[in-house]
Amino acid sequence: NPVSLKSDASLFPSDFLFGTSSSSYQFEGAFLSDGKGLNNWDVFTHKPGNIMDGSNGDIAVDHYHRYLEDLDLMNHIGVNSYRFSISWARILPKGRFGSVNKAGINFYNKLINALLLKGIQPFVSLTHYDIPQELENRYEAWLSPQVQEDFKYYADICFKYFGDRVKYWTTFNEPNVVAIRGYRSGIYPPSRCSSSFGNCSSGDSEKEPFIAAHNMILSHAAAVDIYRTKYQKQQGGSIGIVMNAIWYEPISNSLKDKQAAERTQAFYMNWFLDPIIMGKYPAEMQEILASNLPVFSNHDQEKLKSGLDFIGVNHYTSFYIRDCMFSVCEQGPGSSKTEGFALRTANKDGVLIGESTAVDWLYVYPQGMDKIITYIKERYNNIPMFITENGFGDNDKRDGLIEESLNDVNRVEYVSVYLDALAAALRKGADVRGYFLWSLLDNFEWTSGFTIRFGLHHVDYTTLKRTPRGSAIWYKQFISNHTTTHKILMPKHDPGSQ
Ligand code: PNW
Numbered sequence: 001n002p003v004s005l006k007s008d009a010s011l012f013p014s015d016f017l018f019g020t021s022s023s024s025y026q027f028e029g030a031f032l033s034d035g036k037g038l039n040n041w042d043v044f045t046h047k048p049g050n051i052m053d054g055s056n057g058d059i060a061v062d063h064y065h066r067y068l069e070d071l072d073l074m075n076h077i078g079v080n081s082y083r084f085s086i087s088w089a090r091i092l093p094k095g096r097f098g099s100v101n102k103a104g105i106n107f108y109n110k111l112i113n114a115l116l117l118k119g120i121q122p123f124v125s126l127t128h129y130d131i132p133q134e135l136e137n138r139y140e141a142w143l144s145p146q147v148q149e150d151f152k153y154y155a156d157i158c159f160k161y162f163g164d165r166v167k168y169w170t171t172f173n174e175p176n177v178v179a180i181r182g183y184r185s186g187i188y189p190p191s192r193c194s195s196s197f198g199n200c201s202s203g204d205s206e207k208e209p210f211i212a213a214h215n216m217i218l219s220h221a222a223a224v225d226i227y228r229t230k231y232q233k234q235q236g237g238s239i240g241i242v243m244n245a246i247w248y249e250p251i252s253n254s255l256k257d258k259q260a261a262e263r264t265q266a267f268y269m270n271w272f273l274d275p276i277i278m279g280k281y282p283a284e285m286q287e288i289l290a291s292n293l294p295v296f297s298n299h300d301q302e303k304l305k306s307g308l309d310f311i312g313v314n315h316y317t318s319f320y321i322r323d324c325m326f327s328v329c330e331q332g333p334g335s336s337k338t339e340g341f342a343l344r345t346a347n348k349d350g351v352l353i354g355e356s357t358a359v360d361w362l363y364v365y366p367q368g369m370d371k372i373i374t375y376i377k378e379r380y381n382n383i384p385m386f387i388t389e390n391g392f393g394d395n396d397k398r399d400g401l402i403e404e405s406l407n408d409v410n411r412v413e414y415v416s417v418y419l420d421a422l423a424a425a426l427r428k429g430a431d432v433r434g435y436f437l438w439s440l441l442d443n444f445e446w447t448s449g450f451t452i453r454f455g456l457h458h459v460d461y462t463t464l465k466r467t468p469r470g471s472a473i474w475y476k477q478f479i480s481n482h483t484t485t486h487k488i489l490m491p492k493h494d495p496g497s498q
Pocket of ligand 1: 023173174177244246316361438445454
């Protein structure tokens, strides 16, 4: 009985945000509606062989048309916040080379106003893996410094139209994942890699991930600069970035494995956070990559320092790390120079770090939540943090009994133990201000298509009917034990108006 699993919500501060998380491509659908331009994922999913079940996000879960119904589901659970992303190509179908799509602005105005009327704070990402295809076609998107102009232009428009009501902004969702999967393994658009790293015909896995990342870091800085100089004082919000954060546990107590775990973190998360917060790439990266790592000019460095108000942390899983720099180790994920010569594995002497799941990278190791939060707190001087994603994926049960899929005890167990571990980090002083569960609904899980389900609600992909799982009921009960004192902002516009 899932309901008997108790995590104590009263351990969290009274103004703590509890919400669910989503992204535009995975939720909205309506990929050609109302003037939206094509983005990189529209193009990528339409190429045969890229998505496991041959599906795409053309319709996804049709949140574009069903957002009011979805808001009712959130309201029923009792969340006080909702994390979503804006589709860049819906606002600017051709980037800065075309006009603003007013229908796109209207959609997000209606969504934001409807949220605020229910007392739900919008927590908004400017991009969640997506970029207008126009920018890919014109100058290869993240590989060109020109992209910084486009991102700044887009961010300015979002702050201008939505910033009166949106008080939490993030520039990027998981830019580390975009750089790695788009430009090293090539499994995400724009599918670039060297043949020895993946199965691509063009790209350079040794260099391009670092160029793309460099342009993302400078794009982030440009957006933050616009927000701070033009909007923040008047609008009173805050701005951050969301990183994918894996906990890397040294496989042994040896100094070399400990250093290898630290190196892996440098090449994964600190790769972005160090420059944005401290103005320079991690020392480990500079030493190992040498001239393959781009350099920040003095001017860049000045702009970069303290370049965020909070860190968004997407945390799901942990891995063991074994050194490959000072000792010989097998070839495998992480063992190459581009990832810091440190092998990543879930297996230590035949025992897994945590229970495995239907998702190949997801192991249940709740201590990792406490450890990664404590690590970030110490490295970055306890800057405010939000858990912007955490959740549990299960297999498609569309051919099985829906009852089986609805009775998701394993998801409740996962969320409950991870929340307990988060509470432990808070007790030790970590400044964490919110938790967003991935996700409200089953949705388009990138290259896994619809085969993996992360939802608190089951979605029938034929009828698009949403049905609450046990976990939705559990989350509702958990939240009801938490008193909220957050202030509710009223929308300026009538939610029904254009
Ligand atoms: C996140 N890892 O990606 C994304 O932000 C979501 O869009 C996605 O649906 C969700 O997690 C579930 O997959 C991840 O390697 C990428 O640990 C990589 C990892 C975890 C999550």
